[in-house]
Amino acid sequence: MTDTMNIEKISLSDTLPRVFADESIPDSQVWRRQLTFERGRNYVIEAPSGTGKSSLCAYIYGSRRDYLGEIRFDGEDIRKIAPARWQELRRTALAYLPQELDLFPELTAMQNIELKNGLTGHVDRARIEEWMRMLGIDSRSDYPVGRMSIGQQQRVAIIRCICQPFSFLLIDEPVSHLDAANNALAARIIMEEASRQGAAIIATSVGNRIGITVDTLLHL
Amino acid sequence: MNRLIRKLLHRNLSKAQLAGFILSNFAGLAIVILGLQFFADARPIWEDEDSFIRKDYIVVNKRVTSANTFGQSSAFTEAEIADLERQPWVRKIGRFTSADYRVYASIKTDGRSLSTYMFLEAIPSEFIDVAKREWSFRPGDKSVPIIISKDYLSLYNFGFAGSVGMAQFSESTISSVPLVLRLRPDDGGPDQEINGHIVGFSNRLNTILVPETFMQWSNARFSRNGGAQQPSRLIIDVSSPGDVKINEYMQAHDYEIAGDKGNSQASFLVNVITGVVLAVGTLITVLSFFILLLSISLLMQKNRDKIHSLIMLGVDLRVISGVYCRLVAWVNLSSFALAAGAMFALRGTYLASIRGMGATQASPWLSLSAGFCLTLLITIFNMLSIRRRVARAFLK
Numbered sequence: 345m346t347d348t349m350n351i352e353k354i355s356l357s358d359t360l361p362r363v364f365a366d367e368s369i370p371d372s373q374v375w376r377r378q379l380t381f382e383r384g385r386n387y388v389i390e391a392p393s394g395t396g397k398s399s400l401c402a403y404i405y406g407s408r409r410d411y412l413g414e415i416r417f418d419g420e421d422i423r424k425i426a427p428a429r430w431q432e433l434r435r436t437a438l439a440y441l442p443q444e445l446d447l448f449p450e451l452t453a454m455q456n457i458e459l460k461n462g463l464t465g466h467v468d469r470a471r472i473e474e475w476m477r478m479l480g481i482d483s484r485s486d487y488p489v490g491r492m493s494i495g496q497q498q499r500v501a502i503i504r505c506i507c508q509p510f511s512f513l514l515i516d517e518p519v520s521h522l523d524a525a526n527n528a529l530a531a532r533i534i535m536e537e538a539s540r541q542g543a544a545i546i547a548t549s550v551g552n553r554i555g556i557t558v559d560t561l562l563h564l
Numbered sequence: 565m566n567r568l569i570r571k572l573l574h575r576n577l578s579k580a581q582l583a584g585f586i587l588s589n590f591a592g593l594a595i596v597i598l599g600l601q602f603f604a605d606a607r608p609i610w611e612d613e614d615s616f617i618r619k620d621y622i623v624v625n626k627r628v629t630s631a632n633t634f635g636q637s638s639a640f641t642e643a644e645i646a647d648l649e650r651q652p653w654v655r656k657i658g659r660f661t662s663a664d665y666r667v668y669a670s671i672k673t674d675g676r677s678l679s680t681y682m683f684l685e686a687i688p689s690e691f692i693d694v695a696k697r698e699w700s701f702r703p704g705d706k707s708v709p710i711i712i713s714k715d716y717l718s719l720y721n722f723g724f725a726g727s728v729g730m731a732q733f734s735e736s737t738i739s740s741v742p743l744v745l746r747l748r749p750d751d752g753g754p755d756q757e758i759n760g761h762i763v764g765f766s767n768r769l770n771t772i773l774v775p776e777t778f779m780q781w782s783n784a785r786f787s788r789n790g791g792a793q794q795p796s797r798l799i800i801d802v803s804s805p806g807d808v809k810i811n812e813y814m815q816a817h818d819y820e821i822a823g824d825k826g827n828s829q830a831s832f833l834v835n836v837i838t839g840v841v842l843a844v845g846t847l848i849t850v851l852s853f854f855i856l857l858l859s860i861s862l863l864m865q866k867n868r869d870k871i872h873s874l875i876m877l878g879v880d881l882r883v884i885s886g887v888y889c890r891l892v893a894w895v896n897l898s899s900f901a902l903a904a905g906a907m908f909a910l911r912g913t914y915l916a917s918i919r920g921m922g923a924t925q926a927s928p929w930l931s932l933s934a935g936f937c938l939t940l941l942i943t944i945f946n947m948l949s950i951r952r953r954v955a956r957a958f959l960k
Contacts, residue, residue: 407876407960427881427958434878446873448572455568460877462565508878 349437351417351511354404355380358413361396365412373562374400376413383511386538386545386556391564397548398443400564401514404546405440406430435464439510439543443517445501449490453481453500456489457507464508475503478529495521502530506537513538515547519554531555569879573887576866581859586899588852589942593903593935594910595845600931601907603838606918607926620804621691623769623822624648624814625797639794644817653802653810658688659795660771661779664787666748669760671741673731678724685771686779687799698763701778707759708745711773714765735765750788770822771797797822846938853942856895857949860888864953871957885947885954892946900939904932 356379360369369375374389375396381387391397402408403415406422415422417433425433434440447456457472476482479499481492489497498521505513513534519527531554538545547554548564626638640648640659649657663684670679692699692711701708714735721732733741743760766773802810814821864871874884907928915925 402960405876407872407958409959427955430958431875431878431880434876440876442876446876448870448873450575451568451572459565459568462568463878 349433349511350383351433351437352383353380353416353418354512355416355419356413357416359400359403359415360412361399362410362412364396372564374564379562381512381544381546383544384542385559386535387547387560387562388553388556388558389546389548389562389564390553391548391550393550395564397550397564398516401440401442401516401546401548404512404514405434405438436509437511439505439508439513441501441505441513441515441518443520445497447489447497447501447504450488452486452488453492453496454485456500457504460504461507466508472503472507475506475533478533479503479526480529493521495523495526498522499526499530502534506534510538510541510543513543513545515545515554517548517550517552520550520552527552528555566883569874569883570887572870572874573867573884574891575870576863577891578859578863581855581862582895585852585856585859586895586902588855589849589896589899590902590906592845592847592849592852593900593938594906596842596849596938597903597907597931597935598910599838599841599845600934601911601926601928602914603834604926604930605911605915606834608924620802621768621799622802622810623797623799624819625822627818627820637794637796639796640798641794645798648798648800651809651813653804653807655801655803657801658691658799660685660687660797660799661776661783661795662686662793663774663779664783664789664793665750668746668748668755670744670746673741676728676730678720678728678730682772684774684779684782685797686774686776689776691799691801692773699775701775701781703781707761708774708778709763710743710760711764711766711769712762713770713772714767715770716772717765738762747782747786749786753786756786768822849938849942852899853945856892856942857946860892860946860950861953864888864950864957868957871954872960875954875958881951881954881958885951888950888954889947892950893943896939896943896946900935903935907931907935 360375403411481496481499535556632638667682669682725732739762745758745760747756
């Protein structure tokens, strides 16, 4: 649809959620630090609830701006990116699996995935069906997502978020509702797609960590 | 993909609300369009300007009272005319002279004929804007040009022709109908026939006009006293027709201004009424615009999470606003189309009757384009508001 954009580095400089402005965060390896995420590496950010994991993802994804300090894509302050370019980045450079999944309950599993894939034209239907089969939700393909279990919905959202070219994949507690076997399968699919694209993965976790190989483990 | 987006964004759409909007917008637009169209169609009735009598000419006569019925003359005396000539607003005065003998006129159509006694008047030809060649008569000519009051044509068409089964005439066809004038001398001598041809119609001169040269010739020939009577009507070239001093003078001397006085009152009233109707129509249209704005806002508010989720997926903002813009454009255009249809339908009910009053039907383009501009304006405002709302859903 559009030319693929690439992001090589995402750097954080003194970044801090505004709500934490008056608190001291002595142990964080992310907030109020100079930190660079590089393409091709896998990051896991681990922290207890309420420390701003989802906020960090939303900041990088451009859907929230309530932070102090700066976030840069290859040196460019992301606050200055116009909405039209954000949408292009979201189709071609930044993939995101939000914690709340953001699926449309009235659409079927397949329609939810096709909605994204229709925007990017990234994979063919056979590939989608194969991923669904691998994650054990192929029989639910024509079910409205609203009638599926949280674990099943999570697998639909995982497939949806990799139906696009990306330099960085942000996954916010992606396997919180998956058993060990499905966790491993999901991790394999995500890793394969990320390495095929030479992309970075930034995953957050409260403990039930996705089974990807971790290059850098950070505490928030 | 776009089908899915449309399906998501059209959720919570209330058909009843949209129907309510279309109905109210239709009512407002129909009133505006029909009001304008009626105004345009009917305007010639009171604003028709005679091509041969300029607007700054007024025709003055004495008010006819019961005294006149019992013999007192309603003619102007030389002293009265001289006093008029001294008024600062008078540029020049022309006297009406009338035929001082009997005139018998007849027209023939389809083998039937209409004959009537009638009268003729003349004013100096400098007051008449008809090409000199058409408005002239020399003794010996076989035909004389005539200007008649438009009212007489209406009297004939609607009062007479229908009841006796004679053909009705438009202004252009009657000019080609042969009119025979039989001039009957006062002294009982033989009648003389002469053809008349109508060269024009006047709203402002309530008479039958012939060239002054014809009047002089015929009065000299057929009238016992040579037509030397005082005029009962004067045509005055005034410097400014709206001057209140003119009215004051006329009232003080018990004179009447013929013709357009009543018209100007009617025209004022019609202007006011049209203004009120257009204001009401515009008000309804503007209110219905707010109904649409509110119902679209409500719909977008209900669907805000979906709009945000679509934005999170990377759907372009203009694709999302496009879905609602198309919806708005569709409902606005349908109410405009309905209103335009209603205008044409309702116009049919009054066209026949105002045509009888001498109006020619105006082009519908003016009223339609005014309605369309209003629709366009409303649509643009709605679209801007939609785009603003979508942009606001960009951030969580």
